[in-house]
Amino acid sequence: MDADRLRETYRLMLLARRYDEEAVRLQRQGELVAFPPMSGQEAAQVASVLALSPADMVFPSYRELGVAVGRGVDMTGYMLAFRGAWNGGLYDCRRNRFAPMASSVGSHLLHAVGWAMGARLDGRDEVAIVYFGEGATSEGDASEAFNFAGVFRAPVVFFCQNNGWAISVPAERQSAGEIWRRGEAFGFPGVRVDGGDAEAVFAATSAAAERARRGEGPTLIEALTHRFGPHSTADDDTRYRERAEVETARRNDPLGRLRARLAASGVPDSWFSDAEDEARLAVSELRASLAAAENPPAVEMFDFVYAAPPPALALQRSQLEELLGPDA
Amino acid sequence: MPELSMVQALNAALRHCLAAHDRTLVFGQDVGRLGGVFRVTDGLQHEFGERRVFDTPLAESGIVGVAVGLAMAGWRPVPEIQFDGFSFPALDQMLTNLAKYRGRSRGAYDMPVTLRLPSYGGIGGPEHHSESPESIYAHTAGLKVVTPSCAQEAFNLLVAAIRDPDPVIFMEPKSRYWAKEEVALEPAGLPIGRACVVRAGSDATLVAWGPMVHRCLQVASAAEEDGVSLGVLDLRCLVPLDEATLLTSVAETGRAVVVHEAPRTAGFAAEVSARLMEGAFGSLKAPVQRVTGWDVPYPSGAVEQQYIPSVDRILLAVQRVLDY
Amino acid sequence: MSDEFVFRLPDLAEGLEDAELVEWRVSEGERVELNQLLGEMQTSKALVEMPSPRSGIVRRLHAQPGDLVRVGDPLVTFEVDENNEPGVVGRVPREEAPPRRVRLRPPSQTQ
Numbered sequence: 001m002d003a004d005r006l007r008e009t010y011r012l013m014l015l016a017r018r019y020d021e022e023a024v025r026l027q028r029q030g031e032l033v034a035f036p037p038m039s040g041q042e043a044a045q046v047a048s049v050l051a052l053s054p055a056d057m058v059f060p061s062y063r064e065l066g067v068a069v070g071r072g073v074d075m076t077g078y079m080l081a082f083r084g085a086w087n088g089g090l091y092d093c094r095r096n097r098f099a100p101m102a103s104s105v106g107s108h109l110l111h112a113v114g115w116a117m118g119a120r121l122d123g124r125d126e127v128a129i130v131y132f133g134e135g136a137t138s139e140g141d142a143s144e145a146f147n148f149a150g151v152f153r154a155p156v157v158f159f160c161q162n163n164g165w166a167i168s169v170p171a172e173r174q175s176a177g178e179i180w181r182r183g184e185a186f187g188f189p190g191v192r193v194d195g196g197d198a199e200a201v202f203a204a205t206s207a208a209a210e211r212a213r214r215g216e217g218p219t220l221i222e223a224l225t226h227r228f229g230p231h232s233t234a235d236d237d238t239r240y241r242e243r244a245e246v247e248t249a250r251r252n253d254p255l256g257r258l259r260a261r262l263a264a265s266g267v268p269d270s271w272f273s274d275a276e277d278e279a280r281l282a283v284s285e286l287r288a289s290l291a292a293a294e295n296p297p298a299v300e301m302f303d304f305v306y307a308a309p310p311p312a313l314a315l316q317r318s319q320l321e322e323l324l325g326p327d328a
Numbered sequence: 329m330p331e332l333s334m335v336q337a338l339n340a341a342l343r344h345c346l347a348a349h350d351r352t353l354v355f356g357q358d359v360g361r362l363g364g365v366f367r368v369t370d371g372l373q374h375e376f377g378e379r380r381v382f383d384t385p386l387a388e389s390g391i392v393g394v395a396v397g398l399a400m401a402g403w404r405p406v407p408e409i410q411f412d413g414f415s416f417p418a419l420d421q422m423l424t425n426l427a428k429y430r431g432r433s434r435g436a437y438d439m440p441v442t443l444r445l446p447s448y449g450g451i452g453g454p455e456h457h458s459e460s461p462e463s464i465y466a467h468t469a470g471l472k473v474v475t476p477s478c479a480q481e482a483f484n485l486l487v488a489a490i491r492d493p494d495p496v497i498f499m500e501p502k503s504r505y506w507a508k509e510e511v512a513l514e515p516a517g518l519p520i521g522r523a524c525v526v527r528a529g530s531d532a533t534l535v536a537w538g539p540m541v542h543r544c545l546q547v548a549s550a551a552e553e554d555g556v557s558l559g560v561l562d563l564r565c566l567v568p569l570d571e572a573t574l575l576t577s578v579a580e581t582g583r584a585v586v587v588h589e590a591p592r593t594a595g596f597a598a599e600v601s602a603r604l605m606e607g608a609f610g611s612l613k614a615p616v617q618r619v620t621g622w623d624v625p626y627p628s629g630a631v632e633q634q635y636i637p638s639v640d641r642i643l644l645a646v647q648r649v650l651d652y
Numbered sequence: 653m654s655d656e657f658v659f660r661l662p663d664l665a666e667g668l669e670d671a672e673l674v675e676w677r678v679s680e681g682e683r684v685e686l687n688q689l690l691g692e693m694q695t696s697k698a699l700v701e702m703p704s705p706r707s708g709i710v711r712r713l714h715a716q717p718g719d720l721v722r723v724g725d726p727l728v729t730f731e732v733d734e735n736n737e738p739g740v741v742g743r744v745p746r747e748e749a750p751p752r753r754v755r756l757r758p759p760s761q762t763q
Contacts, residue, residue: 088432114397144390307493310568451742643754
């Protein structure tokens with residue numbers, strides 16, 4: 001990574017961290033229903049998505065705020081999913097090539113593989129990347145996705161963030177083997193990287209994407225990360241993990257590591273405080289835009305079920321509209 | 329017009345769609361070189377190449393999951409799940425993703441997936457090869473459920489389903505696969521969602537779909553011998569349901585018997601009779617009757633004819649509505 | 653519409669080269685059902701019953717009792733119904749009038 005890109009990575013990681021902290025506060029204030037924080041995973045998320053090109057397609061899970069920030073996804077539309085405004089998110093999937101966030105754990109790996117197969121059928125040199133946790137690798141769909149990707153040499157990057165915990169269940173209870181080694185069983189390479197090292201993540205993801213672009217098929221990346229917070233704002237992680245573990249992780253904060261790396265290369269303090277100011281401004285803008293954003297009207301629940309609503313559905317829509325009156 | 333079996337008519341429909349639209353893809357287990365376990369895809373890989381007609385690993389969830397991704401990438405997938413009972417490993421992808429993706433993306437992605445599902449019993453199949461899961465799919469908003477009753481309908485409806493922008497669960501009645509009739513291989517151009525009066529009658533209306541349409545026609549012939557005139561309505565499409573034709577047909581006779589192979593409880597006949605109660609109550613001369621499979625897991629092939637609604641069971645129900 | 657299907661002598665045991673026809677249980681022109689006994693063959697290892705691989709009409713029996721038939725040579729030619737293969741699983745339902753016992757009383761007679 002060159003110096004510019006490294007600074008850009010830091011800037012976006014910081015932005016993701018500050019959004020993440022704000023989202024937790026917004027939940028505590030009743031503005032969001034629930035939120036799954038990703039603090040601690042910024043290097044894995046931001047550096048990986050920056051290794052892709054804009055035409056590549058991203059398939060996120062629900063804990064991918066850093067990926068969304070790295071991709072330039074509209075934050076208001078993204079956060080509104082956590083206000084319950086729209087399942088899957090209110091952002092424009094096509095503009096950022098960022099699929100609806102998957103909360104059916106592991107099911108979206110297959111969508112990424114199918115999309116990648118489609119890109120390959122078209123002869124386009126586009127790549128799909130799919131983000132998931134180590135818990136998702138226990139799902140049968142993950143194995144089916146690995147297998148299809150291997151058999152069809154699909155241009156897909158499987159990006160597993162192993163943050164050690166699937167809610168309260170530790171990684172060693174998900175799998176007796178090492179996740180990155182599963183690639184070999186399906187006929188493609190797997191690599192393990194330090195998910196707190198932005199440069200290592202960027203290098204591994206770039207190599208995997210280039211391999212896919214060359215038509216050589218998928219790669220499984222296992223990025224070892226830590227989530228500093230609970231599974232979600234509704235979770236109490238003190239019930240299942242030691243504080244010492246979290247403290248150790250925080251001492252190895254990927255943001256701090258990258259800052260030290262940049263500072264050592266001569267980036268001045270003023271640059272960091274400018275980045276902090278920029279993030280603070282963005283966060284306050286997000287808070288304001290969320291407060292101003294209206295939820296889609298209830299009758300929109302009928303509008304995207306089918307391409308055109310069948311008569312019985314159109315009737316149900318008008319019944320609700322009539323009940324709601326001017327509030328519809 | 330050529331005389332074709334339903335298998336050949338389905339094959340012709342797939343061939344038509346592959347030729348007419350170069351983003352149509354056919355895939356599933358054994359659909360390529362073998363031509364499918366029922367030969368519905370026979371010769372298609374040879375004609376259209378391995379790029380567009382291909383075998384997949386043995387993984388139903390995988391087949392449906394990649395169909396979702398392929399649709400997102402702008403393709404028009406026509407996957408096959410080999411048998412009704414093996415659609416269950418793919419239920420999560422069907423219910424959670426295929427049915428919901430248009431909504432989850434606020435309309436950004438069409439899901440023009442036609443999932444072909446050889447369905448129902450009557451062929452002496454082993455366990456898990458004779459299920460009637462239509463009400464599971466009909467109960468899942470976002471899916472459409474289409475089921476032909478004869479070769480001509482199979483051709484027309486499959487072409488229409490593949491052209492449809494929404495996900496269609498296309499349930500093919502295996503027990504009617506080999507029945508032949510003259511088939512016009514010109515797409516009728518009609519959208520899915522229309523029921524069809526296949527026999528007019530004045531005393532009562534039999535409502536059915538898929539394999540039970542043929543059974544109801546047998547019942548209507550038997551009734552004719554006794555001087556009773558039965559109409560037969562083929563719903564063809566459970567979602568969207570052609571409620572107007574349903575209500576009109578039943579209102580003309582005032583009596584309805586709804587027939588399906590699936591078990592009785594929460595079967596689609598319950599939905600049909602509820603619609604008749606709501607929309608045709610004033611015209612009904614008798615309570616709507618249901619003749620269905622028993623509330624048991626699909627039995628072994630040796631006794632399946634005692635499970636599937638028989639002519640006699642349907643006639644008894646007809647007598648009940650006539651006598652009321 | 654019908655097709656011809658030639659049943660060739662399969663390897664009835666591991667590595668068998670030929671077998672002797674002992675007797676036919678069917679004759680030319682006869683309609684046989686799937687798995688109906690066609691005849692018996694004597695291999696170097698055993699006397700083996702030959703079940704019919706298809707249903708259809710026997711058009712030609714290619715050997716006489718006492719003949720030695722080589723593995724792969726034609727044994728029986730059938731005239732089979734086109735497309736009556738059931739696929740991998742199940743069988744083709746018979747197209748016949750289903751049994752009925754119930755007789756209806758028309759509505760005019762029920763009042």
